Amino acid sequence: AWGQWRGWERGVTHIDLVSPRLRTLEGTQLAWSPSTKKPINAEAVVLPLVADSNAFKAWLPSVKGKVVLISQNPTSGRPDKNWEEFATKDGLAKFKADKAKDASAWRDRMAKTGLNARTLALAIEKAGAAAIIINNWSAGWGVDKVFGANTTKIPTVDLSVEDYGLVFRLAESGSKPKLNITSESKELGLVPTENTLAEIKGTEKPNEYVMLSAHFDSWDAASGATDNGSGTIMMMETMRILKKFYPNPKRTILVGHWSSEEQGLNGSRAFTEDHPEIVSNIQALFNQDNGTGRVMSLSGQGFAKAKDFIPRWLAAVPDTIRNQIRTSFPGSPSGGGSDNASFAAAGAPGLSLSSTSWDYGVYTWHTNRDTYDKLVFDEIRSNAILAAILVYMACEDPERFTHEKAPLPTNPRTGAPGVWPTPVKANRKGGVN
Structure with missing residues (x-):
């Protein structure tokens, strides 16, 4: 053995949208994500556009007991190659412009919190959220990249681009989506590497x-x-x-x-x-x-x-x-x-x-x-x-x-x-x- 590492064992991840409609969602917990003690049943909300970091701090208490979405909703769930093959010239140009505009707007939304992706997750966790949901789409059909969680007490779950977009749109439109989340894992302590x-x-x-x-x-x-x-x-x-x-x-x-x-x-x-x-x-x-x-x-x-x-x-x-x-x-x-x-x-x-x-x-x-x-x-x-x-x-x-x-x-x-x-x-x- 050359060292030690925090041991962690993945368990079951199961995510359902239960309101305003019923659908089992595709997703998985990130590596080293904390386990749910019991299934979470909570409203999902989206990271808001705030004026500045003070406004973000004022918003934070509202996440208590909720599931918070902290990733951009991709402009399209179709890979760029698909747009290039099938879109009209004008349609492709509009998609590219919309994609750039949406990415810029989300970067601005993140910047106004005064935090980065890691510290944002920890701040939301500290404020009492029930879970964090992200989407790390790999820009291809059905693929997400799945890395490690930043949270230490509440689970962090990656949803597929399709299902993340669904929950995101429902939350943004005021439909108050509710999710059931089971995300089980086991901490193994320090283990030899x-x-x-x-x-x-x-x-x-x-x-x-x-x-x-x-x-x-x-x-x-x-x-x-x-x-x-x-x-x-x-x-x-x-x-x-x-x-x-x-x-x-x-x-x-x-x-x-x-x-x-x-x-x-x-x-x-x-x-x-x-x-x-x-x-x-x-x-x-x-x-x-x-x-x-x-x-x-x-x-x-x-x-x-x-x-x-x-x-x-x-x-x-x-x-x-x-x-x-x-x-x-x-x-x-x-x-x-x-x-x-x-x-x-x-x-x-x-x-x-x-x-x-x-x-x-x-x-x-x-x-x-x-x-x-x-x-x-x-x-x-x-x-x-x-x-x-x-x-x-x-x-x-x-x-x-x-x-x-x-x-x-x-x-x-x-x-x-x-x-x-x-x-x-x-x-x-x-x-x-």
């Missing part, structure tokens, strides 16, 4: 390492299938292939399935802190963490001599896989986003096997639809073949991949020289504040 590692020991250079990397944790509104179950499956299959066909590698092969990536790369950061003897001797690390698709790009991540190694390793990959991969050298180091960044910041060649989209950003990344049925197993299989060959070539290479860094390009916005990312310390006791 662990990475999962496996090794095939090297025979000639056992203290040099070729690493496979994927994070094992996920947000829990769905199954985490493409973020990052697909990466985990790929690395497990890669290790199976290597163990069967390359059981005696020249360099040691390590695979890291990292925890707490979603909370800030903490598992991989802890590993780089705890094992400098490995980090300083990494020949290459191959990380995969952007969906189920086939690998389409591979950068040198800012390492000066990457072009002397990666194309040579890729030459052994079948044309059907290799010819789809764009390379860039020396590239720039990842500043964050996934676990290879932890290694790059520590000075080791953490390479990202970047995949084609399959609409990952909209439909599966951190959403309630990141489920098993979204996996494309033929593409995961292709990625495992690619990774196995890259690992084999990196292990067999008689030369050591130098950790020399290339000069980084000038920042186009500031004109300042590029700066290599610096290591960030792992949070080893999380979720407690």
